[in-house]
Amino acid sequence: MLDAKLIADQFPSLKQAVNGRRLVYLDNAATTQKPQCVIDTITRYYTSQNANVHRGSHSLTASATQAFESARETVRDYIGADSTKTIIWTRGATEAINLVAQTYARSALKQGDEILVGEMEHHANIVPWQIVAQQTGAKVIKIPMQTDCSLDMAAYQKLLNPKTKIVALAHITNVTGTRQPIEQAIGLAHLVGAKVLIDGAQGIVHERIDVSILNADFYVFSGHKIFAPAGIGVLYGKQTLLEAMPPYHGGGKMVDKVSFDGTTFDKLPGKFEAGTPNVAGALALATAIKWYESLSIELISTHLHDLVTQTCRGLTQIEGVRIIGIQESASLLSFVVDGIHHQDIATLLDQQGIAVRAGNHCAHPLMEALGVKGTIRVSFAAYNTKEDVDQFLEAVSKAIDLL
Template sequence: MDIQAIREQFPILHQQVNGKQLVYLDNAATSQKPISVIETLGRYYKEYNSNVHRGVHTLGTKATDAYEGARETVRKFINARSIREVVFTRGTTTALNGIATGYAAEHLKEGDEIVISYMEHHANIIPWQQVAKRTGAVLKYIPLQEDGTISLADAEQTITSNTKIVSIMYVSNVLGTINPVKELAAIAHRNGAIMIVDGAQSAPHMRVDVQDLDCDFYVFSSHKMCGPTGVGVLYGKESILENMEPFEFGGEMIDFVDLQESTWKELPWKFEAGTPIIGGAIGLAAAIDFLESIGLENIERHEHELAQYAMERLSEVDGVTIYGPKHRAGLITFNIEDVHPHDVATVLDVEGIAVRAGHHCAQPLMRWLKVSATARASFYLYNTKDEVDAFVEGLVKTKEYFTNVF
């Protein structure tokens, strides 16, 4: 990977923040966008902006071809069997809520079990809480090991013949833990449950093959993988989607509407009510093309090297606690002794370094860690070891500042 050539593709990185060169380390929240994606969006709005599927005029045909072409790009990216298994949504959160509403609420009954883990993002907790309240199902949590990983032995004990849904994130947005979702899917299926994978932090960073994982659903967002905001993907096995109720209703997803009854379009369009996210889907396809041109394996290797280097450098700074396992995805979540993470992020921002601070939409995990908040530096394909060095030097300055002031 030629990192400097890659960085040239991201205009936003070539600026100063507070008089310092920008070091963007908040990629787990959202990634930056390359020129190819920005220009693709521009071409759509400048040259062939139109609604899809409904019109026979030239612009409508061109927009429909690009939108459905994006679906095929996504299908190949995750190795789904058919475009019928690829549904465009507003993002990971919408997709998880759609599964909870369209599938879980229809299939669960009192005493059934939903299994998740303590490390889940709120988007993979709250929908299941709501479904449990509506159906009488029981929400259970797989316990975590001391290093923030999931033991398959614990999973075997937690997932039972009463379990109907297992929903786990592939990669933790806090700990960097890479969960054994393929093995968890096998355990779920042996017990008659379906497996849902939250892929928000995996799709941007590693090769994903939904057939190999044998998951029943896989969801992810465009904006974390160099694509536009406001669009994401819900993958579902065709046999499940075929028997699943739509979770939004209205134009575009209908086949026939009578005064009292209506029928739905075939897959995947029965799940895409209203005018779809046309520009977003086209931009996502451009982002996938960009990532594929670099190679997901190369991106994963680069981020792993950055994370390991960052952990080595942070070990040189007294009073820093790092959370999560040694083998991790490309992010570091940490605290500095006696310094609130919001103060850490504020001082680093003065140095032009962007990190995240707070509970990272993972309050149950914060309680498990026995902290109220943490700071997080998350890496992507355009970050460098020099930026890691600047980040660590910024932490040293932060620590010295608060030591001298207080």
């Protein structure tokens, strides 16, 4: 059995009070809090390792470079990639998607080509494809969802055709927690020659994935969703694709030789990592992954499922509450309250020490399909407890009574 209270003790931010109440942090789908070991890694880098990487000849830069590349190896091992050459550091999942859109897609697409994007996607997995479609003459086509907020696989199969060049889907959606059938979607896309990008921003913390088995052409995620700091993320891509793609940014480090007659670029992964990287972020991400691996992902999954089940049961007993697309396999859920604005509920929860997310969650197309202006989203992490859920449910009831 997972000891969530023992885990919570490792997070300094969770020991504070908000509005005079014990903080119950239930906005983990937006960003997770950071354990002390991750904070210590950042502090250690800036106090004793601070130097640029792959440059210079002094001891600090040698130490920083070794740690930086060791962090890349940690990520490679965690997601089952064949080579560190396929692990590209980015600022997060959003930049990683934009990198693929503006390098692979912009080079490969032509007039009339089609990009299939799920209706439940985060804006970060919609807008970059719309931009590249405008640049190339391609079309972005929606893969609809079903009434239970699952991907309409029958519609998806009908949409796939020789013009389909790219499919973009979330591993787990950020509003309803739907775990999409990405394995099947990838296999079907490959039958028509399309490449597939999976947005793993929510999925990376729920499952231990193996990209060599998954067979996605690209898989992206953000460090801050898995207990690392903001500003660091990962693009995994199949090596043959990455090697054929042009650079995304130009500058130092990503070049082999520069002259006014022309420039030759560095090999992978350096080709896509122009300028001074987020060294502290990379080191902290590696620490976060190792810390997370030290826990049992199976026990965490069971614990999160129990919390979501407890929350669903409690919310269904509160008059006026409607849960959107119940998906107990993930660690988040969204709900609305009849006749009450979602932001009003969130504000009253905050006054009681409960941190949740309210709004459209960067998912306008999904909100439109659901016929709502926004929802209240509650999302859990390994440090949340059954007592947190009890406090949350009590606070929801009080908020509704007040409104």
